[in-house]
Amino acid sequence: MPDPVGRPPLCGEAQFQELVQDLVEDEAPRLFAVVQEYGDRVDCRIAAWGMAFSDRVEVVSVRGGLRMKLSEPEDSLCWFRLDNFVSARLVWHVGLNGQRP
Template sequence: MTNINGWTSHTPALDLLISDPTGMQPLCGREEFTSLLRDIVADTAPRLFAVVQEYGDRVDGRVAAWGMAFEDHAEVISVEGHRRTRTASHEQALRAYRLGTRVVPQLMWP
């Protein structure tokens, strides 16, 4: 059974939120379109960074977390997987990994 909007009981619910592209012309050929998508990926890819903790003055250190720096925020997850945070910037991610005055975090870019 079809209703006034073209919906049937077999229509995936999310299709109701997306315009039907049937009848629309492709922007370009397959190769060019793939190239355009690769450019979008390259332009929007986040930068990977590590939050390292230095114990004392070069006494010891470790990678405490890994993060992705996006244009407008950063996502960080601890290496143990217990802490996941979203911060306004990659620099703000350091706050969560400072432990008193003896453990100082810093960013490192691979």
């Protein structure tokens, strides 16, 4: 980072806040859950949460103890399938405005 001492502000406070907000919106990772399903719709639980960045995926199990850095969200599923009766799938989080981030 270059030293900012002596450099003037890029713009006014309100415009800078808008630029910062736009940056956060553009760079935010997409949030998803890894859901384990028991049997044929008998029951389910969230087993892990993941964040999909532009260049990688980070996944953390709900119970702790498992943290993964992967290439694709789907790569996490094999870690949460058990036997023949527990399957795993991704469920993308839908934002507060009803749209996927």
